[in-house]
Amino acid sequence: MTDDAVAQPTPDRTNRTDDAAAEPTHAEPTPATEPTATEPSPASPLRIRVVGAVAAGTTAATKARRNAPDADIVLYERDKDISYVGCGIPYFVGGEFEDVTTLRPRGPEWFAEKYRITVRTRHEVVSADANTRTLTVRDLETSEESTDTWDVLLLATGASPVIPPIDGVGTPGVFPVRSIQDAVAIDAWIDERAPRTAVVVGSGFIGLEMAEQLAHRGLAVSIVEMLPQVMPAALDADMAEPVAEELRRHGVELHLGRTVEAVEGDDAATAILVDGGERLPADLVIMSVGVRPNVALAKQLGVALGPTGAIAVDTRMRTSVPGILATGDVVENLSVLTGEPIWRPLGSTANKTGRVAGDVATGGDAEHRGVLGTGILRVFDLGVAHTGLTEAEARKQGYDVVTHTDTKPTRAGYLGGKKVTIKAVADRATGRILGAQVVGPEGVDKRVDVLATAITFGATAEDLIHLDLAYAPPFSTAKDPIHFVGMVLAAKIAKAREG
């Protein structure tokens, strides 16, 4: 499936990244009417066809099966792997586990046996017609084509890595990080070529995870990031600083505010040329500058895209075309905070929207409530997480922002507690927490999840002070770091209002 969405300019990561800056090519979506699927004729079982069988597609299919025991459900997947855990790829490459099949625990047989769902791998949907509700499918092994029809079509075509159009990008040794095949190819390259140096292009989530794991595997790693800080889509510059320090502390060289001009090498990559003429040795290159939604099929079907370039859906995952739903990384979602569409392709969101799509496909009334874009990663000994808006994003959105950054113990110092830094961003007018960033050696996931939960319910800074969180010395302190942040932030907001 070719893909003509415009690549996102901000370097970022596969599968958990920022809005693609795709140009909208269609008008605002018209909410679809209920798919005809909701009232199938009892004589002919409901035909559900799903394009894409990773997280959202398979979740939707199994949810549909649980709702509709008689539905006729077929998934088409152009790849040979289905239902795989893309987020685990760096840890396979780094050798934290040996068996790549761990990342694809369920094959077509499992879905057939457990759910009576047909999954056709290496089958690409090459065209589709919304009027006749017909798909043309090519068997990539035999090149044979066949047609199929649907009552409900579910687009779960996902997203693909952006490969920037630079000289030498096709040289062997340059890899994206998205599919199981990418994982196997990188692993084989390291085994067979014994590269000593690696350059990771882009410092989003996948870029940093790969940098960590390539360093674990013994390579000398450099990161090239176009913007002047790491993780520009997730962190403000001040919170990116300790992350950069952690990378440097583990020997990763950072080249921030630099662009890649070419990959050098003949039969294999040997170096990266960056602006200013500097040459970084690179026996292996990871391209992790972002992803874009796979919308070619949607466009052919006349399905409207949204302002982010991903497919526009309503809260029930309905597209602008009746009978066609879309789900997972290929759709945009509403921001819980702003109510505006954002594109944050994440595995956790794909699971949620998949479930909604499967329910709605079979006449259910599930709804998706939108996203905060919560994300987390491990970088060596640090956890790094964010939820909601950064300070920079909040200012760009026009909020009158009050922030506080605090570093406090995660748990009793006498039991080995460490320190975690939380930056919280609030709206001066309402006191509402708009976002938070958390960095530290432990307790990061807990704090970001509590903050994401609080933000979901519209919590103010004052609300944080009152949370009755669990205290015992092995786990926390009597006043949690979240309480401290809430107290100071609430005081700053009160003062800002007086002033």
Added chain:
Amino acid sequence: MTDDAVAQPTPDRTNRTDDAAAEPTHAEPTPATEPTATEPSPASPLRIRVVGAVAAGTTAATKARRNAPDADIVLYERDKDISYVGCGIPYFVGGEFEDVTTLRPRGPEWFAEKYRITVRTRHEVVSADANTRTLTVRDLETSEESTDTWDVLLLATGASPVIPPIDGVGTPGVFPVRSIQDAVAIDAWIDERAPRTAVVVGSGFIGLEMAEQLAHRGLAVSIVEMLPQVMPAALDADMAEPVAEELRRHGVELHLGRTVEAVEGDDAATAILVDGGERLPADLVIMSVGVRPNVALAKQLGVALGPTGAIAVDTRMRTSVPGILATGDVVENLSVLTGEPIWRPLGSTANKTGRVAGDVATGGDAEHRGVLGTGILRVFDLGVAHTGLTEAEARKQGYDVVTHTDTKPTRAGYLGGKKVTIKAVADRATGRILGAQVVGPEGVDKRVDVLATAITFGATAEDLIHLDLAYAPPFSTAKDPIHFVGMVLAAKIAKAREG
């Protein structure tokens, strides 16, 4: 200070425990009018007197100082230690750290220097008169008495361990676990007497923490619990089972549903006699059957107690007597869930109510929003936590309860993820989550804090499904255990409504 509240019958733990079953000795409290403190004469600084200088008393005093630079603030504490971390005592006894002063990081000098607050230790307030606003204070070193007056009196007299009136309870080698002196005395007893066996009476939080730590220190430990399960105040019987297993797995003998009849031994404890005539060897006995609020002074002042036997306060920590506030373990709080008074003396709550009292004492308008009674402890390799109501409590309160218990991985199995069990209790009528219990080797604190946060905002089972929690393989799974619990519980509620 003697204390005549009736002891709580349910065995439980010091400082973080269930309602005391004290009989109310006063009528419903009349909300106090604003203390005169709010409008001090500029000529004479506001006189704030605080009785008790552990968590709530010191927090209140420092908050008052920050609000009122000129106030005259004096704390009286009958103990010699102040501002200590009682929850850390088990870990000192167990040898996880060596220096007991770690638990009392700040002495009177610190408060004098940093906050210009006078703390008089070993000074007991032996009587008080609300009409003349006069205190009589005894210096416990010299036995000299003096008087003092207040504009605002703050009662932070805390709670004391219940010592059941059984034969031999005064035998050397029998210890409560509350003060730094208790910690030092137990530690010295172990060093000097080299006890080989210990019996812990009561299986609440402190009891189990002590059992764990005494076992770490090499003693053979038995627990006697009056009720047929461990942690009866915090866990339903089904969730107590894995905790009991963990204790047994580490060699702790459990005697559930048994009562202690006597402590045997002449100059030192040698055994515990339980009902039925069984004799448990006990060179050391820990009495951790619960605590009761220290309300003698409050009663003398005519301050109304609430239905739990602790001091009744409004959300601003005002008692029934104008000019007298109360805070910390000696007060009852409203349940966030039911709006009814409950007594859950916890260090985390003491910090919150101390801050409110200090603010209100100096004319501020802070309010306490009540408690869920969230608690957590470590038992060997397990974390055990609860928030809100147990199933048993919810049924007792009259809720039509729907529950779900689910065991799911905390994070990716291929990175060493383990399994956590969550039991969630919901109200069928509204779908609201009423409480949760969490048990597992990791990730327990995170899940209980997210659930406590969600419950605070009135979350339903359906709301849990939509939480945008942070996902990356080292920290979680794409669908968090909280999402799974929410999904099944929401489905059960929907089904229960249909049925």
